[in-house]
Amino acid sequence: MVRSPSREETGLKKGPWTPEEDQKLIDYIQKQGSHGSWRHLPRIAGLNRCGKSCRLRWTNYLRPDIKRGKFSEEEEKLIINLHSMLGNKWSLISTKLPGRTDNEIKNYWNTHLKKKLLLMGIDPVTHRRRTDLELLANFPKLLSSSSNSCSLINPLMENTLGLPTDTVQLARIQIMQALLQVLLKASSFSSSSSNPNAYSNLVLNNLLSSSLPPLQTFSDSSNSSSLPPGTSAFGESVQTPPSYQDFAAQNSENISKQLLFYSNSNNMLEPSENISVDQKQDQIDLNETSATKSMSTRSLDALNLSDLDDSDLSWKDFLDQIYW
DNA sequence: AAATAACTCAACCGCAGTAAA
DNA sequence: ATTTACTGCGGTTGAGTTATT
Numbered sequence: 001m002v003r004s005p006s007r008e009e010t011g012l013k014k015g016p017w018t019p020e021e022d023q024k025l026i027d028y029i030q031k032q033g034s035h036g037s038w039r040h041l042p043r044i045a046g047l048n049r050c051g052k053s054c055r056l057r058w059t060n061y062l063r064p065d066i067k068r069g070k071f072s073e074e075e076e077k078l079i080i081n082l083h084s085m086l087g088n089k090w091s092l093i094s095t096k097l098p099g100r101t102d103n104e105i106k107n108y109w110n111t112h113l114k115k116k117l118l119l120m121g122i123d124p125v126t127h128r129r130r131t132d133l134e135l136l137a138n139f140p141k142l143l144s145s146s147s148n149s150c151s152l153i154n155p156l157m158e159n160t161l162g163l164p165t166d167t168v169q170l171a172r173i174q175i176m177q178a179l180l181q182v183l184l185k186a187s188s189f190s191s192s193s194s195n196p197n198a199y200s201n202l203v204l205n206n207l208l209s210s211s212l213p214p215l216q217t218f219s220d221s222s223n224s225s226s227l228p229p230g231t232s233a234f235g236e237s238v239q240t241p242p243s244y245q246d247f248a249a250q251n252s253e254n255i256s257k258q259l260l261f262y263s264n265s266n267n268m269l270e271p272s273e274n275i276s277v278d279q280k281q282d283q284i285d286l287n288e289t290s291a292t293k294s295m296s297t298r299s300l301d302a303l304n305l306s307d308l309d310d311s312d313l314s315w316k317d318f319l320d321q322i323y324w
Numbered sequence: 325a326a327a328t329a330a331c332t333c334a335a336c337c338g339c340a341g342t343a344a345a
Numbered sequence: 346a347t348t349t350a351c352t353g354c355g356g357t358t359g360a361g362t363t364a365t366t
Contacts, residue, residue, distance in 0.1 A: 051352090103355095107334085332363090341354100
């Protein structure tokens with residue numbers, strides 16, 4: 001974490017401070033009782049540095065009242081609160097955190113707290129919950145940055161089962177909820193359907209169904225329980241629907257693409273110029289394949305949540321969790 | 325075990341405001 | 346009133362460290 005030593009044209013040293021230089025600076029200030037003029041300090045103290053460099057070294061590192069070590073949870077909360085009121089006024093914020101420098105707080109904000117807020121679905125600039133388009137734009141990134149491909153969705157179920165939910169899991173739930181809220185809200189404005197709910201269901205189901213296994217075709221659902229698992233009423237081999245976890249694990253990438261596609265199709269997201277050519281092609285591909293295919297092979301009624309067949313129970317459960 | 329990517333944070337840069345000449 | 350010197354602040358950099366592939 002040190003820069004290679006270099007010299008300005010003036011001959012003054014730059015870069016990392018040596019223990020000897022530190023000691024000279026400490027000795028001088030302790031002897032004088034204060035730093036006095038930073039401009040003249042280096043010459044008198046015998047340092048080949050500019051005054052600015054000395055001031056920075058003292059205020060950010062050598063000052064005896066500087067607190068070292070990890071930020072506590074209380075400090076984190078205080079920084080977030082103060083930042084929501086003051087913005088990037090690091091020196092002001094640092095006055096409320098004894099022993100912490102503005103530089104240290106700024107670094108901690110940029111490397112830790114910003115990410116933390118983003119994960120919680122909170123915009124680090126406005127400190128408001130992000131239900132905006134940025135969420136959608138960043139969704140693929142969020143998915144891929146998850147520790148495993150289904151971890152974004154898993155907490156949904158864990159939470160309803162009353163299992164412990166840590167901050168990150170909670171954040172992911174909020175992100176997912178916010179995403180769907182945006183999608184459904186926007187879809188209700190669509191003129192393509194006279195029934196906003198039906199259209200919302202269509203969007204949501206279409207989103208998921210592009211990767212769904214084929215619908216089971218039990219002719220008589222009351223008898224289905226007597227059939228051996230994996231067998232239809234006609235004796236055909238039927239694929240058992242995978243759990244939502246398996247689905248999410250296998251299709252997280254496709255889900256994110258679908259979200260992107262629907263956000264674009266609803267004019268919620270302007271066609272982005274900073275997405276890659278591959279991503280653009282993905283959107284086109286999705287438009288031409290899974291989405292249209294699903295639309296054509298399922299009637300609108302069949303796509304309504306309430307009308308899902310019992311054989312789709314695992315999907316219904318999954319959708320219930322996110323479609324509150 | 326090696327290569328690569330991501331992260332961390334001390335230090336630097338440049339601008340703005342203020343005081344002194 | 347203008348110029349110069351100085352200080353403080355926020356943004357950015359980049360070498361070292363750690364994690365991941």
